Amino acid sequence: MSGAPDEFEIIAELFAPLARSYPGALGLTDDVALLAPDPDHETAVTVDAMVAGVHFLPDDPPDLVARKLVRVNLSDLAAKGAQPFAITLASAFPRGTSLDWLRAFGRGLAQDVAEFGIALIGGDTVATPGPLTLSLTAFGRVATGRAVLRSAARAGDEVWVSGSIGDGALGLRAARDGWPQLGAAHEAFLADRYRLPRPRVTLGAGLPGLAHAGMDVSDGLVQDLGHICRASGLGAAIAAEKVPLSAAARAALAVDHSLLASVLTGGDDYELLFTAPADAHEPILELGRRVGVDVTAIGTMIEGAGVMVCDGQGRDIALKRGGWRHFDATETGAEA
Secondary structure: OOOOOOHHHHHHHHHHHHHOOOHHHHHHOOOOOOOOOOOOEEEEEEEEEEEEOOOEOOOOOHHHHHHHHHHHHHHHHHHOOOEEEEEEEEEEEEOOOOHHHHHHHHHHHHHHHHHOOOEEEEEEEEEEOOOOEEEEEEEEEEEOOOOOOHHHOOOOOEEEEEOOOOHHHHHHHHHHHOOHHHOHHHHHHHHHHHHOOOOOHHHHHOOEOOEOEEEEOOOOHHHHHHHHHHHHOOEEEEEHHHOOOOHHHHHHHHHOHHHHHHHHHOOOOOOEEEEEOHHHHHHHHHHHHHHOOOEEEEEEEEOOOEEEEEOOOOOEOOOOOOOOOOOOOOOOOOOO
């Protein structure tokens, strides 16, 4: 591939090699892929789109753009307890995108295809006069009837999250504007958390049979917990002081405690959020230790509706919004 490549050259050089591990991909030489049915499993399917300037910064490294695209989708599968096995990719690259940029994007995609043991089995590649726009569909397998859905929470369930919350929202600020008050190490940590999510695939695979309901934290902890509440016909109460924070996030709050609202509602964390009965508490902690992912109980599902957030003295914390909404006219800016 040299000069100004066309879509067939891009597919042949960058994408077709990522299909070799899955025979049903047909080497990306046909209009379809063939998925073999499995009577013991259901296929979980999810799709997420990313647009430059909305979901990532326009000057973010191309390999990290590709990897974030993969990972935000795998996070959705992990939240259902599904094991990913394949992806499809629709790419609208701005006209004039350099060959170096495309190859770096392809390397990032290849890195995560290998890391997560998946195959690229199809998609579409076009040129656009507008911003870079990417859409990825991910496929996973979960034992029949065992998917961890949003709608199955029960009153009295504990509310859990994996990892740490708030790093994504704070990381956007660090990546976009810099944050010298935090020191170089904390600034770099937060920016990395924004650019490169860690989908909790191994943790998610262990949740069927332990968790009742779940999803991932993409649009903000409070808003996403609200989705579980609505789907399950319940409310939730969480304690702000129990929400797990990274050292970098704690440093940011020490500089400006008003950032707590961003931590609770900012999104882009791609951690797992799930509910489980009290008798699953110790098994969940053991699962977290076994797969090397911290898990923290932060609240309880209750009768009622909506999400109540309390401070250390049990007082309600008023939040102007629950999380990111693409079509909310009150939003003052894009995610990125």
